[in-house]
Amino acid sequence: MKDIKGRILWIDGTLRALSSSTLLKSELKPYIRFLEYNNYDLSFAENPDEGIDLLREWSFDGLLLSYDNTSEIRDLLYQIRKLDVHIPIIILTESANQELMEYVNLFNVSDVLIMPTNPRQLVTSLTLLLERQVILNKYIPQAYVEEFNQNYSSGGEKLKSSLNNFSETTQTFEWQTWIDTYTNLLEWDIRFDDLTHTDELQEIHAIEKREANLAFTNYIKESYSSWMESEESPTLSVDLLDKIVIPEIQIGKSILFVIIDCLRLDHWMKIEPLLYNDFQVTRHYYFSILPTTTGYARNAIFSGLFPRDLSERYPELYAEPDEGHTSINRYEKDLMLLQLERYGIALKPTPHYFKIFDERGELQYLQWFSETKRISFAAVVVDFIDMLTHMYSDESILQQLIPDEKAFRGVTQTWFKNSRLYNIIQLAAERGITVILTTDHGSVQCNNATKVSSQHELSSGLRVKEGRNISYNPDASFIINDPEIYRLPSDDNDKSYILALEDYYFVYDRQSSIHSDVFQGSFQHGGISFEEMILPCIVLEPR
Helix, strand or coil, X not given: CCCCCEXXXXXXXXXXXXXXXXXXXXXXXXXXXXXXXXCEEEEEECCHHHHHHHHHHCCCCEEEEECCCHHXXXXXXXXXXXXXXXXXXXXXECCCCHHHHHHHHHCCCCEEEXXXXXXXXXXXXXXXHHCHHHHHHHHHHHHHHXXXXXXXXCCCCHHHHHHHCXXXXXXXXXXXXXXXXXXXXXXXXXXXXXXXXXXXXXXXXXXXXXXXXXXXXXXXXXXXXXXXXXXXXXXXXXXXHHHHHHHHHHCCCCEEEEEECCCCHHHHHHHHHXXXXXXXXXXXXXXXXXXXXXXXXXXXXXXXXXXXXXXXXXXXXXXXCCCCCCCCCCCHHHHHHHHHXXXXXCCCCCCEEEEECCHHHHHHHHHHHHXXXXXXXXXXXXXXXXXXXXXXXXXXXXXXXXXXXXXXXXXXXXXXXXXXXXXXXXXXXXXXXXXXXXXXXXXXXXXXXXXXXXXXXXXXXXXXXXXXXXXXXXXXXXXECCHHHHCCCCCCCCCEEEEEECCEEEEEHHHHHHHHHHHCCCEECCCECHHHHEEEEEEEEEC
């Protein structure tokens, strides 16, 4: 005898006037036989009271409700959800009106089928609901193994070949290949998030990601400098307003431009489904400039200039940290207005800029956004995720809350879903305002320490350092000895920049064990990796 797939309670209110269980079962006979044939155990109730009593007394895996009276189905759903908030419910009805659809959403109904329907459709719907996790646990790993074998088969090693033979493709194809590779890896990450008992496969996937990241860092070391002048380069931080934002402004749209500091692409992939009901979503990708720090990358977005060009053209707006000002991004509004001016854009009302550091700032901006009658271009920077990464090493509770990338994705999604930023974006949809959402850089979880030293003072970053005569491990680092080629400032001819590769972070020789204990597993940025460099820029058009 085959195992029972699930115990189903069927509450039918459409044939109550006949008051005959014989007639009831005769009417439903094709469905009953097909469900039983597919190993579902069925129980029946001919009225709501009987159904509620059975639900109290027995455990069921799913409910089928046959009702055409909307008020009756509302009352029954209310009683069911008081008893069980999670049990899957399928409504079978002859017509699905707007009022019923509202109750479907309110009481978390899983599916609505218009009767009469094919019995096979009913079985399919039940199977998808009740066996979803079993199906995911079986077929997603199977699909991953098939793709992995295709990419790494002994006959061709397709993926490795495409990643390493840079010279055989055009420049454009190279960087697009890396975007495609990274997004594919992340899509598997997201799929694995919902699975159980896949530790072995996830370990294989982690190895695949590390190998791809190593090849990516080699590609960046070879190719990045050529992007400084090439028309074949990908969209970089300096191009973001020019290529994506300004064209939307020029055709007359009201724009809300949101930069979430340190938002990774996989974070966005978890957030994106929350916005499908309100927006038509178009996903673009771009590469952060190097170093992948807020000071360089976000100033590049607002100014449209590489750091060296910014320091030379607007020295009064190129800020270095000093005792009076810890932020080197304090002139973002000025840089934004200057870039708009260079493109001949004069807007009324005047473009607005705001930075959100905390809950008070969120409330203040939500109030401003709600009360402002007309918006031409509003830019808002949100610091939450970047602040979270900087607090990680100091707060043991954060290390427990976010032990890995999967947890980081979940925390980011939860924060966004409950943030006032989400309320602001939803309000933009109601007002017909186009939202362009992006980030300045990502972060990578650092699992390997690498020693660095100099007889001179070095800057304090864990993934990037600036200074002179730097000793380092070339397998874990990339040194820029000629900043001018990379459009970076140089105070003197000896200044160098050193960037950590993959998941390495810098420690000083004398304090290596102490720093390793503190920063191991933390999320950092400034160096070269998929996570820091390949970023989303999303255009959200209100529906």
